[in-house]
Structure formats: C-alpha cells, structure tokens
Amino acid sequence: xxxxxxxxxxxxxxxxxxxxxxxxxxxxxxxxxxxxxxxxxxxxxxxxxxxxxxxxxxxxxxxxxxxxxxxxxxxxxxxxxxxxxxxxxxxxxxxxxxxxxxxxxxxxxxxxxxxxxxxxxxxxxxxxxxxxxxxxxxxxxxxxxxxxxxxxxxxxxxxxxxxxxxxxxxxxxxxxxxxxxxxxxxxxxxxxxxxxxxxxxxxxxxxxxxxxxxxxxxxxxxxxxxxxxxxxxxxxxxxxxxxxxxxxxxxxxxxxxxxxxxxxxxxxxxxxxxxxxxxxxxxxxxxxxxxxxxxxxxxxxxxxxxxxxxxxxxxxxxxxxxxxxxxxxxxxxxxxxxxxxxxxxxxxxxxxxxxxxxxxxxxxxxxxxxxxxxxxxxxxxxxx
Numbered sequence: 337x338x339x340x341x342x343x344x345x346x347x348x349x350x351x352x353x354x355x356x357x358x359x360x361x362x363x364x365x366x367x368x369x370x371x372x373x374x375x376x377x378x379x380x381x382x383x384x385x386x387x388x389x390x391x392x393x394x395x396x397x398x399x400x401x402x403x404x405x406x407x408x409x410x411x412x413x414x415x416x417x418x419x420x421x422x423x424x425x426x427x428x429x430x431x432x433x434x435x436x437x438x439x440x441x442x443x444x445x446x447x448x449x450x451x452x453x454x455x456x457x458x459x460x461x462x463x464x465x466x467x468x469x470x471x472x473x474x475x476x477x478x479x480x481x482x483x484x485x486x487x488x489x490x491x492x493x494x495x496x497x498x499x500x501x502x503x504x505x506x507x508x509x510x511x512x513x514x515x516x517x518x519x520x521x522x523x524x525x526x527x528x529x530x531x532x533x534x535x536x537x538x539x540x541x542x543x544x545x546x547x548x549x550x551x552x553x554x555x556x557x558x559x560x561x562x563x564x565x566x567x568x569x570x571x572x573x574x575x576x577x578x579x580x581x582x583x584x585x586x587x588x589x590x591x592x593x594x595x596x597x598x599x600x601x602x603x604x605x606x607x608x609x610x611x612x613x614x615x616x617x618x619x620x621x622x623x624x625x626x627x628x629x630x631x632x633x634x635x636x637x638x639x640x641x642x643x644x645x646x647x648x649x650x651x652x653x654x655x656x657x658x659x660x661x662x663x664x665x666x667x668x669x670x671x672x673x674x675x676x677x678x679x680x681x682x683x684x685x686x687x688x689x690x691x692x693x694x695x696x697x698x699x700x701x702x703x704x705x706x707x708x709x710x711x712x713x714x715x716x717x718x719x720x
Contacts, residue, residue, distance in 0.1 A: 338502065338530025338574035342459050343411075343438050350410045351657050361623060363409035364650045367598040367609045370395035370428065374418040376444050378478045383417060386697065389704045391417075393601040397424040401431045403599040406619040413440045413464070413596075420447040426454040433460045440464040442504060444478065445490040457498040464532065465491060467503040469511070470519045477506070488526065495527045502530040502574050509549045513560035520561075520571045530574030534645045535583070550641045551633075551680060555585030559673040567670020575645060577666035579652035583643060585677035587652075591632045591642065595650025597622060602700055607631040609646040611638060612696060634681040637689040 354362045373391045432439045442464045468477035471484040535549040562568040593608035603615035604622040616622035656663040
C-alpha cells in the first residue's frame, strides 16, 4: 500500500465530514506552485515557457501558508518548476506540517542532496521524486543525460535519513509496457514507498506535442502495464485502486477539477492544475465564480484526452467513499485487464478550445512592470 494508514485515517475523516455536512464541492489536494522556474527543460513540460520576469516570480512564505489555510485541503502537493529553488521552501514545508497537513514535495532531485539537511523526516512529509522510467527512458524524458543516476542516488540518501519517498511517473505514447513494468519492479528494490503514475497531458505550450496520449491509447497502455503486475497488485501505488481501474478503461468518470485547486504566481488557477484559463485572487472567488460546467471531457475540446490524476483521482476517491465495496473488490482482485472497455463520455458537443495563454502572460507582465514602477519613486526618495 503506497498510502500510509495515518494519511488514510486523516483524509478519510475529512471526506466523511464533507459528506455529512452536505458540501458539494471540496478540495482533496492543494496544488501549490510557488514558482515556475526550473533547472531542467523537459520536452513535455508546459510550465517553463514563460518570460524571465514571470519565471523570477515567487509565491511568498506568507502567501503559501495563507493558501493552505484558505483552501483547507488535507494534502498539499508542492510542484513547480523546481520547488527546491525557492529559498523559503524549508519554512513553507515546516509551516504546512505544523498544520497537520500531508506534504508531497515534488522535485527532480538535482538539488536534493544539497538541500536535504534543511528538512526533517515526518509522517506528514514525503519526497515525491520525478522519475519517468528506467535510465534511458527518464533521461530522454527530461532531455538531459545523467539525471536518472542522480535521482537514484537521492532516493537512497533520503531513505537512509528516514524520509518517506515516492516517485511520480508520467507516461507518454512511446512508453513500452514491458519496460515500464520492469521499472516498477526496480523501484521496489530501491525501497520507494509509493508510485504516482499518470498519462502525460498535452500542455498547449509544451515543445513536444506528438508524444502525448489520447484516451484510447491510455487505456491500452495501462492495461498492458498492469497486466504484468497482476492487475497492479505487485506495486505500491499512492493512488486509489478505482483511479487505476479508470486508467485501464473499466470506469468512466467526469473530472473533479475543484478536487485539486491550484495556487500559482498568477493566483488561483481556473479551472485546474492543467488549464490556465483565468485566475482568481482568492480560493473563495475561485470556487464561487468559476463556471465548472464549461470544462471537462465532453464539455471542452482541450479536455478531450485528459485522464490525469489531478482531474480524476478526486472522482475516484468520491466513488470509493460512496461505494467502498467497489474499491475493496479492485483492491482484492486487481485492475481488470481483459474484456471490453466501458463506454466513454461522448465528445460531440464539446465547445471549441479557447487559446488565452498569451493574454494572461501579458496581464502578468503588465502587473510586474507596474509594481516596479511604483517602487521606483520610493527608492529614489530614499536615495535622495
């Protein structure tokens, strides 16, 4: 089991409270992106294609912790960019742990050995290391040789220091099921505590667009992988069994974008971690003013091929809570890897894609320029 009992208990109690109080939309995981700057330039990444003034922005320690408090999600996933480039990251992590929230600090591990002394093991803290397969697969994915070996070294160091360590693995359409299964077997020998796996999502600004998966290919790929691990039972996934069952085409879900609300240097991102179609100043504004029905598979062209955990894990968790026997059945027998796929959501009435990336970049650049201009007279007055 890739999710420890303490986390299951905390999150379970939180979910039960939401259901008993009749809350319709509630967060499960806060996606905190305190910077977009990274020390890698992966071909499949859509988070680093910003002008330098934006890449130089940071969500402050105060604003990061305020986002945790305002959102109230029991789990916080800190992503980026590369979070270890943020000078206040150790204090951000300590502040979240002090609030008894579970922190997954996502990193490419290039700085982990240098920074590890800034962190302490805790049942509320997990290193989530980006590792997209074996040495050849991963180094190709991150467009740099030698990164896999540094990740493995960092994993061993973190485990030797008593930390929980997960890997997060993104798969694309050139993934070979046998190699992925062999890689998952190798991960077990490293002592890794859990695996988060997801199909790659087609960020509209990513340099490499041709290797993203569509829904049909995703289902076939995950069936072929999970079949090699007795329906996935051989590996400790830090995800619900029903989400894996969904990836294998055995369930059809509408996404739950509010389940993983995202706070970035732009603000609260609408509608989800993967689509930046507008920004709210507060979490309350995000929840109350977003037209959620405009998005999702079958509603919006951009969402057509998405099966990513940040959109659908919360949907699977909701079914787990509502129908625990279904979840137990998958846990006991493993994910079904044979037979027909369940009927999928029809795409006929999805509205056309609206490309607005450039507009939001221009707005942010204008804000940055205005702030600098406002500070300039103050600096001149002090100098005078």
